[in-house]
Amino acid sequence: MTSTSACGAHRGLPPGPSLNADTWKASERDLMEHLREFCRTYGPVFTVHAEGRRPRVYVADPQAIQDIFVRHQEDLEGLGPSMFKALVTDRSVAYLNGHVHRKTRHLLGHALEAHDPSLRARTIARIVADESDRLEPGVENPLEHFTNRVTRGVILEITFGRLSSDIHLRVLDSLDRAMTSLHEQQNTPSASCPESGERLPASFSAALADLDRILLLEIVRRRTDETRQDCVVSRLLSSSTATGKLTDQDIALHVKTLLVSGHETTSAALAWALLHLSLNPVVLDALRQEITAELAPEDLLRLPYLNAVCLEVLRHSAPVPNGGAREVVREFHAQGYLFPPGTEIVPAIHLTHQREQTFANACAFAPKRFQGVRYGHSEFLPFGIGPRHCLGATLALQELRIAVAEITRRADLHVVLPRGEIMPISMGPTQRLPKDIAIYRSQPSTIAPRRRTTALNIGSQVHE
Ligand code: HEM
Known part of the structure; x- marks a missing residue:
């Protein structure tokens, strides 16, 4: 795969490969495959040295994760995902640190809480039903487009109420x-990290200007709206910080952060859930027995097997396979190694979820x-660990359970699997589904599609 040489000694950084600029670029294209191999070769805590970059340590051992990301949290600063910085700016919670980070998390955590959990459950169920009904009968739609529409609808309504x-x-x-501009930029072979607006295409700047303009107009309108809806924006409008009320620009920034972090991840999880269910008829059958027709959306949140299915999706196919990178800002020792300032450290979520010692037969x-x-x-850390743990974890889990249940109990939705073998996953900012998986809505009178499909509620096999 790559030519590697062990480096790092006891009490220095953990051992790991040294890559030149070309091998690093090649390994980034198939990152998980490479990380798996490094983990097999060097053990669950390893350092990737790449030419022109700071050493980056991946940690896939539970005790080491606890020691580093929890015990030494004060010696680390979050770097935030470089990909979205141009969209949300470095004033977004994902890039803050220390006291300001804690305060901003507190503010956003409170704004995201469901004051009426039953109402939130019913809102999510309604959006799932609307998007399912919107699928044109007899037409195959890429599964990820469908799940994306569901999760975008949910995060937008949680944030703004009904627009x-x-x-x-x-x-x-x-x-x-x-x-789309950011994803295209990231997938361009010659692209560097889209951290500043400088190298980003004009299409990105135009889209960002449109987004900012619409968000600000809506926030200004909400300030004088008498019929305040219970949503993130109205809670932010009435929050105060040490420096007074939030400005419209502050609120727009938080809204963008939630919109960006809150839908692709959940969309990937939902798509994986539907795929796993259609590949595992025994699981699907057991789930159907639990999700009986009379259960209201809020009752679904109490079902143990539905919960277990969703947790296993997040373990097996973690939508965010690596947590955010942290930079060491004060030297510390952990696990017999010395971590000097400037080192980057990452919780390796997917690798940790693949440990046979914790999860026997982890591939199943x-x-x-x-x-x-x-x-x-x-x-088990699909939402990360320590003070940077995902802010939307509770919402994401509610959404996943309700959406899986509501889709599974419809008889008219079918997952269409690709011909032949399902190709391995590829890596994006979130873990992407295998290609060519579609969803299809039938009607009693509809002629069967050309590819054989499988109703989610009757189990499935890979199709011809
Ligand atoms: C299945 C869905 C989701 C998964 C798997 C997921 C996973 C993650 C992970 C792994 C992190 C980094 C944690 C770390 O580095 O320790 C994170 C951070 C974050 N997530 Fe999520 N997330 C999901 C949904 C959401 C939703 C729905 C929202 C918003 C409503 C959200 C908002 C955030 C924010 C703001 C951060 C940055 C937190 C900080 O830096 O303090 N996420 N998420």
């Missing part, structure tokens, strides 16, 4: 254009492993 359909569409359109999709068992915070 007029015109504003709703304009926010999503400008957000989509901005995100087996929700039972979550029944009656609670794994430690550093053994």
Whole structure:
């Protein structure tokens, strides 16, 4: 795969490969495959030295995760995802540190809480139903497009309440254009990290300007709106900080952060859930027995097997396979190694979830492993660890459980699998689904599609 040489000694950084600039670029294109190999060769705590970059340590051992990211949290600063900085700026919570980070997390955490959990459950169920009904009968839609529409709808409504359909569409359109530009930029072979606006295409700047304009207009309108809806924006409008009320620009910045972090991840998780269910008829059958027709959306949140299925999706196919990189700002010792300032350290979520010592037969999709068992915070960490733990974890889990249940209990939705073998996953900012998986809505009178499909509620096999 790559030519590697061990470096780092006891009490220096953990051992790991040294890559020249070309091998590093090649390994980035297939990062998880390379990280798996480094983990096999050097053990669960290893350092990647790449020419022209700071050493980066990946940590896939629960005790080491606890020692480094929790015990030494004060010696680390979060770097935030470089990809989205141009969209949300470095004043977004994902790039803050220390006292300001804690305060901002507190503010956003409070704004995201569901004051009426039943209402939130019903809102999510309604959005899932609307998007399912919107699928044109008899037409195959890429599964990820469908799950994306569901999760974008949810995060937008949680953030703003119900928007007029015109504003709703304009926010999503400008957000989509901005995100597409960033993804394209990241996938360009010669691209460097899109941290500053300088190298970003004009299409990105235009989309960002549109997005900012629409968000600000809507926030200004909400200030004088008498019928305040219970949503993130109205809570932020009435919050105060040590320096007074939040400005419209501050609120727009937080809204963008939630919109950006809150939908691709959940969309990937939902798509993986539907794929796993259609590949595992026994699991699907057991799930159907639990999700009976009379259960209201809020009741779904109490179902143990549904919960186990969703947790196993997040373990097996972690949508964010590596947590955010932290930079060492004060030297410390942990696990027999010395971590000097400037080193980058990453919780290796996917690798930790693949440990046979914690999860026997880790490659298998087996929700039972979550029944009656609670794994430690550093053994099962789909939402990361320590003070940078995902701010939307509670919402994401509610959304995943309700969406999986509501889609699974519809008889008219079918997942269409690709012909032949399902190709391995590829890596994006979130872990991407295998290609060519579609969703299809049938009607009693509809002629069967050309590819054989499988109703989610009757189990599935790979199709011809
Ligand atoms: C299945 C869905 C999701 C997964 C798997 C996920 C996973 C993660 C992970 C792994 C991190 C980095 C944690 C670390 O480095 O320790 C993170 C950070 C974050 N997530 Fe999520 N996330 C999901 C959904 C959401 C949602 C719905 C929201 C917003 C409503 C959200 C908002 C954030 C924010 C703001 C951060 C940065 C926190 C900080 O730096 O303090 N996420 N998420």
